[in-house]
Amino acid sequence: xxxxxxxxxxxxxxxxxxxxxxxxxxxxxxxxxxxxxxxxxxxxxxxxxxxxxxxxxxxxxxxxxxxxxxxxxxxxxxxxxxxxxxxxxxxxxxxxxxxxxxxxxxxxxxxxxxxxxxxxxxxxxxxxxxxxxxxxxxxxxxxxxxxxxxxxxxxxxxxxxxxxxxxxxxxxxxxxxxxxxxxxxxxxxxxxxxxxxxxxxxxxxxxxxxxxxxxxxxxxxxxxxxxxxxxxxxxxxxxxxxxxxxxxxxxxxxxxxxxxxxxxxxxxxxxxxxxxxxxxxxxxxxxxxxxxxxxxxxxxxxxxxxxxxxxxxxxxxxxxxxxxxxxxxxxxxxxxxxxxxxxxxxxxxxxxxxxxxxxxxxxxxxxxxxxxxxxxxxxxxxxxxxxxxxxxxxxxxxxxxxxxxxxxxxxxxxxxxxxxxxxxxxxxxxxxxxxxxxxxxxx
Numbered sequence: 001x002x003x004x005x006x007x008x009x010x011x012x013x014x015x016x017x018x019x020x021x022x023x024x025x026x027x028x029x030x031x032x033x034x035x036x037x038x039x040x041x042x043x044x045x046x047x048x049x050x051x052x053x054x055x056x057x058x059x060x061x062x063x064x065x066x067x068x069x070x071x072x073x074x075x076x077x078x079x080x081x082x083x084x085x086x087x088x089x090x091x092x093x094x095x096x097x098x099x100x101x102x103x104x105x106x107x108x109x110x111x112x113x114x115x116x117x118x119x120x121x122x123x124x125x126x127x128x129x130x131x132x133x134x135x136x137x138x139x140x141x142x143x144x145x146x147x148x149x150x151x152x153x154x155x156x157x158x159x160x161x162x163x164x165x166x167x168x169x170x171x172x173x174x175x176x177x178x179x180x181x182x183x184x185x186x187x188x189x190x191x192x193x194x195x196x197x198x199x200x201x202x203x204x205x206x207x208x209x210x211x212x213x214x215x216x217x218x219x220x221x222x223x224x225x226x227x228x229x230x231x232x233x234x235x236x237x238x239x240x241x242x243x244x245x246x247x248x249x250x251x252x253x254x255x256x257x258x259x260x261x262x263x264x265x266x267x268x269x270x271x272x273x274x275x276x277x278x279x280x281x282x283x284x285x286x287x288x289x290x291x292x293x294x295x296x297x298x299x300x301x302x303x304x305x306x307x308x309x310x311x312x313x314x315x316x317x318x319x320x321x322x323x324x325x326x327x328x329x330x331x332x333x334x335x336x337x338x339x340x341x342x343x344x345x346x347x348x349x350x351x352x353x354x355x356x357x358x359x360x361x362x363x364x365x366x367x368x369x370x371x372x373x374x375x376x377x378x379x380x381x382x383x384x385x386x387x388x389x390x391x392x393x394x395x396x397x398x399x400x401x402x403x404x405x406x407x408x409x410x411x412x413x414x415x416x417x418x419x420x421x422x423x424x425x426x427x428x429x430x431x432x433x434x435x436x437x438x439x440x441x442x443x
Contacts, residue, residue: 008152008309008310008311009152010081010222011083011086011293011294011297011310012086012298012301012307013086013374014080014222014373014374015081015082015222015223016372019223020223020225021223021224022225023224023225023226023229023230023232023233024233024236025157025160025161026220026221026223026224026233027232027236028157028160028161028164028237029156029157029160029220029287030233030236030238030241031164031236031238031241032160032163032164032167032283032284033210033213033220033237033241033284034210034213034237034241034242034245039209039241039242039245039246039249040171040245040246040248040280041249042205042206042209042246042249043055043245043246043247043248043249043250043252043253044250044252044253044258045205045249046058046059046197046202046205046249046250046253047192047249047251047252047253047254048192048193048194048253048257048258049192049195049196049197049202050199050202050250051189051190051191051192052187052188052189052190052247052251052254053188054202055202055247056243056247057199057202057203058199058202058205058206059202059206059242059243059246059247061199061206061207062202062203062204062205062206062207063239065203065206065403065406066206066207066210066211066214066238066242067234067235067238069211069214069215069217069348069409070214070217070234071231071234072348072352072356073214073215073217073221073348073351073352074217074220074221074234075227075230076091076218076351076352077217077218077219077220077221077224078218078221078224078225078226078227078229078230079227079369080222080365080369081222081369082218082222082374083218083291083294083298084101084105084215084216084217084218084219084294084295084347085098085101085102085105085295085297085298085299086098086294086298086374087218087351088101088102088347088351089302089378090361090362090364090375090378090379091350091351091354091355091361092350092351092353092354092358092361092382092416092425093347093350093351093382093385093386093389094378094379094380094381094382094385094427095378095380095381095431096380096381096386097381097382097385097386097389098298098302098378099298099299099302099303100299100386101347102294102295102296102297102298102299103295103299104295104344105216105291105292105295105344106292106293106295106296106299107292108212108292108340109212109287109288109289109291109292109295110288110289110296110320110321112288113145113285113288113289113292113317113318113321114321114322114329115325116284116285117141117145117281117285117321118138118325118326118328119281120137120138120278120282120285121134121135121137121138121140121141121326122134122137123278123281124137124140124141124278125137127278135326135327135328136326138322138325138326139322139323139325139326141278141282141322142318142319142321142325142326143318143319143322145282145285145286145289145318146289146314146318146319146322149286149289149290149293149318150311150314150318152290152311153223153290156286156287156290159282159283160283163282163283164283166275166279167276167280167283170275170276170279171248171276174252174276175248175251175252178252178255178256179252181255182255187251187254187255188251190254192254193254193257193258194257204402204403204404204405204406206246207403207405207406208404208405210238211341211344211345211405211406212344213287214348215344215347215348216291216344219287219290219294220287221233289314289317289318289321290314292317293310293313293314293317294310296308296313297310297313305434339397342393342396342404342408343389343393344405345392345396345405345406345408345409345412346388346389346392346393346396346408346409346411346412347389347412348409349392349409349410349411349412349413349416350385350388350389350413350416353412353413353416353417354416354420354425357417357420358416358417358421358425360420360425361375375433376432376433377430377431377432377433378431378433379427379429379430380428380429380430380431381427381428382426382427382428383426383428384419384424384425384426385416385425388412388415388419389412391411391415392409392411392412392415393408395407395408395411396408396411
C-alpha cells in the first residue's frame with residue numbers, strides 16, 4: 001500500500017519524513033512558479049506606470065505580503081505533510097467545506113492551465129508558422145505538461161531543473177540585448193512612460209499576482225523536512241523571482257516605452273523571446289495542473305466516497321484542459337475564473353486562524369501526526385466557517401481600493417478568531433476518515 005500511496009503523490013494522506021526533499025530543490029520549483037511569464041508581464045505593467053524606485057518599493061512590499069502568507073500556510077503544510085484541500089478538513093472547514101475548497105481549486109486552476117496552454121500555442125505558432133494550426137499546438141503543449149505532471153512531484157522537479165535555468169538565461173539574453181542600447185542610469189531615474197500608478201496600487205498588483213499560489217503553498221511545502229526550510233525556500237524563491245524577473249520587466253518597459261512584454265521580447269530578440277514565452281509558461285502550468293488534480297481528487301473522495309488515482313485524474317484533467325484550450329472556449333471563461341479567485345484568500349485566513357490561534361482541531365492533527373496517520377474522524381460541516389468564507393469573499397469582490405485579496409484574508413482571520421472565541425465554530429456531525437489506515441502503512 002505504501003508504494004501505491006507514494007505513486008499517487010500522497011494525494012489523500014500525509015507525506016512521511018522519508019519522502020521529504022531538500023529545501024533547495026523545492027526553492028527552485030518555487031522560483032519557477034514565481035518567475036513565470038506573468039511575472040515578466042507584471043514588471044512591465046509597473047514599469048510602464050511607475051519610476052524604477054517606486055517599482056522597487058512596490059515589489060518589496062508586495063513580496064513581503066506574499067512571503068508572510070506563504071510561510072504561515074506553508075508551515076502548516078510542512079508540519080502536517082498534507083496538501084491544501086485535505087488539510088482544510090481539520091483547519092476549520094470540515095469535510096463539506098474542504099470538498100468545496102478542493103472543487104474551487106480544481107475548477108480555477110484547470111481553467112488557468114487551459115488558458116496558459118492557449119497562450120503558449122500562439123507563441124509556438126509564431127515561432128514555427130504553418131507547421132500546425134494553433135489548436136494543434138494547444139493540444140501538444142497541454143499534453144506535454146500533462147505527461148510531466150503525471151510523474152508527480154519528481155517529474156515536476158526535473159522540469160524545474162531544466163526550465164528555470166533556461167528561462168533565466170533567455171531572460172538575461174533578452175534584457176542585455178535590449179538594455180545595451182540604452183543608458184541604464186537614465187532608465188532607473190527617468191519618469192514612467194505611461195500614466196502614473198501609486199506605490200500602493202503597485203503593491204496590490206504584486207501581491208494579487210501570486211496570491212492563489214501562496215494560498216495553495218501547502219501542496220508544495222508538505223514535501224519540506226523542517227519549518228526553517230519553508231522559510232528559506234520562500235525567501236529565496238519569491239524574492240529572486242519577484243525582483244530578478246519583475247525588475248527586468250520594469251527596465252524593459254522603460255527602455256521601450258511599452259507595457260506589452262510579449263511584444264517587447266519577441267521584437268527585440270525574436271526567436272529567443274518566443275522561447276522565453278514558452279519556458280515561462282511551461283513552469284507555471286505544471287503547478288496549475290498538479291494542484292487542480294489534488295483538489296479534484298479530494299473533492300471526489302469527500303463528496304462521493306470514491307478514491308481517484310492521482311495519475312489517472314491528472315491525465316483526464318490535462319486532456320480536458322488541452323481540448324478546451326484548443327477549442328478556444330477557455331478564453332471566454334477568464335472573467336469567471338477571476339471571480340472565482342476572490343474565494344481563495346479567505347481560505348488561507350481561516351486555515352491560519354484555526355491552526356495557530358483557535359486550535360479546535362489541532363490536537364487531533366498533532367496526535368495522529370505522531371502515528372503517521374490522518375485523524376480518525378473529521379467534522380462533517382462547520383456552518384460558521386462557510387458563512388465567514390462567503391462574507392469574506394464577497395468583501396474581497398466589492399473592495400476596489402488597496403489590496404482586496406489581503407483585506408479579504410484579514411477579514412476572514414478576524415471573523416474566524418472572534419467566532420472561535422465566542423464558541424460559534426462548532427461542527428455539525430462527524431465522519432470517519434477512511435484514509436487513516438492507508439497512510440499508516442507507509443510510515
